[in-house]
Amino acid sequence: MSDFAAISVPGRVADAAEGITTEELALAARNHGLPLEALRYDVTPPGLHYVLTHYDIPPGPAGAWCLTIGGLVARELTVDLEGLRSMPATTVRVTLECAGNGRALLTPRPVSQPWLVEAVGTAEWTGTPLRALLAEAGLAAEAVEVVFTGADHGVERGVEQDYQRSLPLSVAIGADPEVLVVYEMNGAPLPPQHGFPLRLIVPGWYGMAHVKWLRTITVVGAPFTGYQQRAYRFIQQPDDVGEAVTRMAPRALLIPPGFPDFMSRTRFVRPGPVRLEGRAWSGRAPVTGVEFSADGGDRWSAAELDPPDGHRWAWRRWQALWTATPGPHMLCARATDADGLTQPLEVQWNRGGFANNGIQRVPVVCVPPPSAAVLP
Amino acid sequence: MSDFAAISVPGRVADAAEGITTEELALAARNHGLPLEALRYDVTPPGLHYVLTHYDIPPGPAGAWCLTIGGLVARELTVDLEGLRSMPATTVRVTLECAGNGRALLTPRPVSQPWLVEAVGTAEWTGTPLRALLAEAGLAAEAVEVVFTGADHGVERGVEQDYQRSLPLSVAIGADPEVLVVYEMNGAPLPPQHGFPLRLIVPGWYGMAHVKWLRTITVVGAPFTGYQQRAYRFIQQPDDVGEAVTRMAPRALLIPPGFPDFMSRTRFVRPGPVRLEGRAWSGRAPVTGVEFSADGGDRWSAAELDPPDGHRWAWRRWQALWTATPGPHMLCARATDADGLTQPLEVQWNRGGFANNGIQRVPVVCVPPPSAAVLP
Numbered sequence: 166m167s168d169f170a171a172i173s174v175p176g177r178v179a180d181a182a183e184g185i186t187t188e189e190l191a192l193a194a195r196n197h198g199l200p201l202e203a204l205r206y207d208v209t210p211p212g213l214h215y216v217l218t219h220y221d222i223p224p225g226p227a228g229a230w231c232l233t234i235g236g237l238v239a240r241e242l243t244v245d246l247e248g249l250r251s252m253p254a255t256t257v258r259v260t261l262e263c264a265g266n267g268r269a270l271l272t273p274r275p276v277s278q279p280w281l282v283e284a285v286g287t288a289e290w291t292g293t294p295l296r297a298l299l300a301e302a303g304l305a306a307e308a309v310e311v312v313f314t315g316a317d318h319g320v321e322r323g324v325e326q327d328y329q330r331s332l333p334l335s336v337a338i339g340a341d342p343e344v345l346v347v348y349e350m351n352g353a354p355l356p357p358q359h360g361f362p363l364r365l366i367v368p369g370w371y372g373m374a375h376v377k378w379l380r381t382i383t384v385v386g387a388p389f390t391g392y393q394q395r396a397y398r399f400i401q402q403p404d405d406v407g408e409a410v411t412r413m414a415p416r417a418l419l420i421p422p423g424f425p426d427f428m429s430r431t432r433f434v435r436p437g438p439v440r441l442e443g444r445a446w447s448g449r450a451p452v453t454g455v456e457f458s459a460d461g462g463d464r465w466s467a468a469e470l471d472p473p474d475g476h477r478w479a480w481r482r483w484q485a486l487w488t489a490t491p492g493p494h495m496l497c498a499r500a501t502d503a504d505g506l507t508q509p510l511e512v513q514w515n516r517g518g519f520a521n522n523g524i525q526r527v528p529v530v531c532v533p534p535p536s537a538a539v540l541p
Numbered sequence: 542m543s544d545f546a547a548i549s550v551p552g553r554v555a556d557a558a559e560g561i562t563t564e565e566l567a568l569a570a571r572n573h574g575l576p577l578e579a580l581r582y583d584v585t586p587p588g589l590h591y592v593l594t595h596y597d598i599p600p601g602p603a604g605a606w607c608l609t610i611g612g613l614v615a616r617e618l619t620v621d622l623e624g625l626r627s628m629p630a631t632t633v634r635v636t637l638e639c640a641g642n643g644r645a646l647l648t649p650r651p652v653s654q655p656w657l658v659e660a661v662g663t664a665e666w667t668g669t670p671l672r673a674l675l676a677e678a679g680l681a682a683e684a685v686e687v688v689f690t691g692a693d694h695g696v697e698r699g700v701e702q703d704y705q706r707s708l709p710l711s712v713a714i715g716a717d718p719e720v721l722v723v724y725e726m727n728g729a730p731l732p733p734q735h736g737f738p739l740r741l742i743v744p745g746w747y748g749m750a751h752v753k754w755l756r757t758i759t760v761v762g763a764p765f766t767g768y769q770q771r772a773y774r775f776i777q778q779p780d781d782v783g784e785a786v787t788r789m790a791p792r793a794l795l796i797p798p799g800f801p802d803f804m805s806r807t808r809f810v811r812p813g814p815v816r817l818e819g820r821a822w823s824g825r826a827p828v829t830g831v832e833f834s835a836d837g838g839d840r841w842s843a844a845e846l847d848p849p850d851g852h853r854w855a856w857r858r859w860q861a862l863w864t865a866t867p868g869p870h871m872l873c874a875r876a877t878d879a880d881g882l883t884q885p886l887e888v889q890w891n892r893g894g895f896a897n898n899g900i901q902r903v904p905v906v907c908v909p910p911p912s913a914a915v916l917p
Contacts, residue, residue, distance in 0.1 A: 168908035169809065173802040184560015190645060191806050193566060194657050197573030200734070202597040212588030212732050213598075220801050221578040222589075269566060277804065281570050321803040325911070356588050358576070425596050426549040427697040428653065430567050433545065532544035535701070 173320045175403065178516065179274040189269075189279040198283030204420045204444045207287070207482075208258065208351060214286030215372075216358045217263050217278060219328055220319030223378050230362045232346065236312070236384035239303025246348060246362055249293050255345060256291040257368060258479040260446045264371035264397055264410050267512075267521030275518035282418060282525050287444075287479050288359075290366045292347030296338040298382070304334070307386040311337040313365050316378035324392045330376050331389035332367065342368035342478060346379065368478035369412050369448035371520070373397050399515045407515075413448030414522040415508060417455045417483065417500035421527045432529040434489045441487050443498055444480035445470070450503035455483040461495035462510055462524060468498065489531040496527040549696045551779065554892065555650040565645075565655040574659030580796045580820045583663070583858075584634065584727060590662030591748075592734045593639050593654060595704055596695030599754050606738045608722065612688070612760035615679025622724060622738055625669050631721060632667040633744060634855040636822045640747035640773055640786050643888075643897030651894035658794060658901050663820075663855050664735075666742045668723030672714040674758070680710075683762040687713040689741050692754035700768045706752050707765035708743065718744035718854055722755065744854035745788050745824035747896070749773050775891045783891075789824030790898040791884060793831045793859065793876035797903050808905040810865045817863050819874055820856035821846070826879035831859040837871035838886055838900060844874065865907040872903040 179186075185193075196217045203213040232249070235241040263284035268275055270282070299311070315328040337344055345366045348355060355361040360377030367374040373393065388394075400407035420442050423434035445452045451473070456465040468485040487496070499508040512523035555562075561569075572593045579589040608625070611617040639660035644651055646658070675687070691704040713720055721742045724731060731737040736753030743750040749769060764770075776783035796818050799810035821828045827849070832841040844861040863872070875884040888899035 168906075169802065172805055172807045172809075172906055174804070176804075184562060185566050186560060187645075188805055190561050190566070190569060190655055191657060192804075193569035194574045194655075194659055195576045195806075197592075198570045200571045200594065200598055203733070205600060210733055212590075212592070212734055214588075216573075216588070218576065219803055221797075222576055224581060269563075279566055279570075281567060283570055319800045319803055320809060325800075325809075357579070357586055358588055421597075424695045424701075426545065427595055427695055428550075428552075428568075429548055429564055430571075431548045433548075433696060433701075530544075530548055 169320045169323050169325065173323045175322055176516070177276050179276050181273065185269070185279055186276065189276060192278045196278055198280065199286050201283060201418065201421055204418055205442070208289055209286040211351065211356060214288055214359070215261070215263060215284040217284065217372060218317065218358060219321065220317045222357050223316040225357065225361055232363060232379060232382065234298055234302045234382045237305035237308045237386055238384050239305065242298065242302045244298070249346065249348060252293045252297060254291055255294055255343065256289055257343070257345065257366070258287060258289050258476040259366055259368045260285065260287045260478065260480045261372050261375060262413050262416070264373050264519045267523055268518030270523060271512065271514055271518050271521055275516055277518060285418070288350050289352065290345060290347040291349035291352070292345040292366065295344040295346055296340070298346065299338055299384070304384060308334050308384045309387055310334060310385050310389050312383040312385055312389050313376040313379060314381040314383070315376045316380050321392060321396070326392050328376060328393065329391045330374055330393050331385070331391070332374065336367070371410055371413055371448070373410065397517065397519065399517070399519060401516060403516070410519045413446065414520050415445070415447035415449070415452060415500040415502040415506050416522045417443055417445035417498040417508065418525055419443040419457070419496055419498045419527055423529065432527060434529055434531050435534050436489055436491055436531055439487045439489045441468070441485040441496070443483055445483055445500035446480040447500065447502035447506065449506060451477065452481055452500050453503050454501045456499055457485045457487070458497040459487055459494045461526065462497050491531050491533065494529045494531065496529055497524045499524050545696045545699050545701065549699045551698055552892070553652050555652050557649065561645070561655055562652065565652060568654045572654055574656065575662050577659060577794065577797055580794055581818070584665055585662040587727065587732060590664055590735070591637070591639060591660040593660065593748060594693065594734060595697065596693045598733050599692040601733065601737055608739060608755060608758065610674055610678045610758045613681035613684045613762055614760050615681065618674065618678045620674070625722065625724060628669045628673065630667055631670055631719065632665055633719070633721065633742070634663060634665050634852040635742055635744045636661065636663045636854065636856040637748050637751060638789050638792070640749050640895045643899055644894030646899060647888065647890055647894050647897055651892055653894060661794070664726050665728065666721060666723040667725035667728070668721040668742065671720040671722055674722065675714055675760070680760060684710050684760045685763055686710060686761050686765050688759040688761055688765050688767070689752040689755060690757040690759070691752045692756050697768060702768050704752060704769065705767045706750055706769050707761070707767070708750065712743070747786055747789055747824070749786065773893065773895065775893070775895060777892060779892070786895045789822065790896050791821070791823035791825070791828060791876040791878040791882050792898045793819055793821035793874040793884065794901055795819040795833070795872055795874045795903055799905065808903060810905055810907050811910050812865055812867055812907055815863045815865045817844070817861040817872070819859055821859055821876035822856040823876065823878035823882065825882060827853065828857055828876050829879050830877045832875055833861045833863070834873040835863055835870050837902065838873050867907050867909065870905045870907065872905055873900045875900050
């Protein structure tokens, strides 16, 4: 590990007035969020869904890609894509959000992938239920967790690794949500950046659980303590243990109305009624309400939430009508779920910058209608 | 215009020690580059091609999308998608690069979309030759330029506008390169972020010329002076006129070898031979040579360039073998084209941050082979 120590340094928190660093920018240029106007689509078109790759997108398989299911099982299985495709398939619509969404809005800012609010997307994933594969392999009585290993390889905070995450056995074999090993996204083979040829889908959980470029599934008899399992925890100080990051906290996002200024992304609208639209989700319990505010969160009004459409693990659309009056406004929205969780006005800071579901703020200026043609 | 002045301010250059601003980060989170490992693909898979949207991605057409060809023509044409698809189609493989690629590496840094080196991609575009459409409309003798208007609407540096760019008539009706009005990318309808349902493709030119969400083509009798035509110029001071930004300068990019550190993106390789691979392109003249350096540009060696494959307007692959020795190295590559243009060691600064084809620098540390298994 000392070979990497000079380069791959521990995580840190930005100084008070420190701008975004070149390293954070390099991550922002590689990875990308959902352009917020793309919240208009029920299912996110390819290329607009958020992407985070810890290391590199691995090359596609040179020959056959085999998935191995081993460890504490009765019979180790090796299955190729044809084998998976010959098993009963399930398709589920899932909203995926990065656990680091909102990180760059925290004060002080944890220095990592600098998401604002847009690390989200929704897709239809098709694949094989994990519990069917585990049943075929036969779980040993001592099984406690299941470890998933991807083909992406790199160094993180000094630790060389293949990307690895685990799930408790109860989650891995659960029926609702049902964890899937998927080979299709929106009816087509997975794009390289979304895990071609195979990835895990864990409906309701933040993105770090959905291991991409999946190669190996290992049933183990003790809680897994690999790097990524230690990294995704809510801590205040480097040596804290903290709670694990698991399911997505409730969040509502608004499609910024009107038209933007290129550089500031501030919105302009004309006076009169403005239809507001957005999406809301929670990985914990169904969203039960969305409210919006036009004054930065002082006063809130109920938005209209689309009725449940059977896609429990996907976002739901909401709408509201706002009457714009000349001058500046700050539009906000917040979601509440059936567990009674509501997005906070004051966010809970944590050192990894995880699960910041602080309320989105969209600056809007209402300007007079154009007095004459503005274009040549 | 004064309605926008307080928000949509003139362009500026960052102060000496100013980090990346939140506004620049918001653009970096929306738009995205090509993850450099995706240089491995001849044709960039959907979602990995760079994207820059000045304003918002417009909603798809509610009804039929019609393209109007008017202005100084014998007969104004209105053609829908079916009409375009019924005309003879051309497919061309084109490498597209944003004119602002490399902007955030300039000192001082022009404050705008903060690209490093990755704003590039290659696709197969299918559509109708523009010159066929113009011939059908019949060009008037006074025709000088052709103006293209997209459906994306916003405010930029105080000016409300639909995105508009022009081409000189000689370019618009040229046979090599042939300008296309395209409706397919890689054999499928255009994705929303790449201009659905129609965009312009101008092989060899920087991205600003390839107007997306194309609605109107207008033949005009004088050089067009709209906002985007004034913005994309090489200037030193705000009031300079400068030369127009047109064709892509030569550039080579290297697939960063080995495996990365998550945060710094520094690469690690093991001692011994390392195969280097990348792509090179120029919009001015065919690439004739690529060189690489492992010491930051002091010494250069010729790389092996793939033979021409008939795709004149697309990048070409190059390869080299490098023998890594323990310690830090700085890998670089540079391209030369048939006009004799070579990427500069010292870049020419300009206020818009355009066409910075300064040499890519990839920090690599060669570490000893692992002495034991590194993974649990």
